[in-house]
Amino acid sequence: MEIEESRETKEARETRGVVEAFVAAINSDRAEKVGGPLAGNTVFIDSLGKRIEGKQAIVTAWRAYFQLFPDYRIEVDALFTDGREAMLHGRASGTLHRGGRAVEGGRWEIPAAWRASTDSRRVTLWQVYADNKPVYALLGQ
Numbered sequence: 069m070e071i072e073e074s075r076e077t078k079e080a081r082e083t084r085g086v087v088e089a090f091v092a093a094i095n096s097d098r099a100e101k102v103g104g105p106l107a108g109n110t111v112f113i114d115s116l117g118k119r120i121e122g123k124q125a126i127v128t129a130w131r132a133y134f135q136l137f138p139d140y141r142i143e144v145d146a147l148f149t150d151g152r153e154a155m156l157h158g159r160a161s162g163t164l165h166r167g168g169r170a171v172e173g174g175r176w177e178i179p180a181a182w183r184a185s186t187d188s189r190r191v192t193l194w195q196v197y198a199d200n201k202p203v204y205a206l207l208g209q
Contacts, residue, residue, distance in 0.1 A: 080149035086186045087154045099131035107190035115198045137162030157181040164206045
């Protein structure tokens with residue numbers, strides 16, 4: 069059987085690179101790195117539909133999130149691109165921390181999907197699709 073080479077367009081390759089850089093920045097656990105691949109007017113939409121607009125506001129939100137879940141990770145099983153759009157699916161995980169310490173039983177992992185839009189060099193939209201009930205249950209303890 070012959071395997072056909074990918075016919076990904078230049079736009080799709082650029083989008084893939086930008087999105088992969090953003091995922092790597094998230095997995096660095098450093099909010100400042102998360103800001104690197106973001107456009108100034110980026111929009112972040114969480115799994116409940118809450119919007120955060122602007123690079124600085126998004127970096128501030130990630131800083132707070134990393135205080136709660138300093139080991140937060142995204143594991144991507146597949147990334148599909150279509151021009152400047154991308155869809156990803158995989159898992160998100162982390163451990164709830166309070167006062168700089170891991171909470172006993174605070175580890176979680178959930179299936180997740182993400183939607184991204186890019187310009188040629190930066191993420192302009194990042195939207196999360198996940199059932200965060202396990203995370204919210206931990207936060208309510």
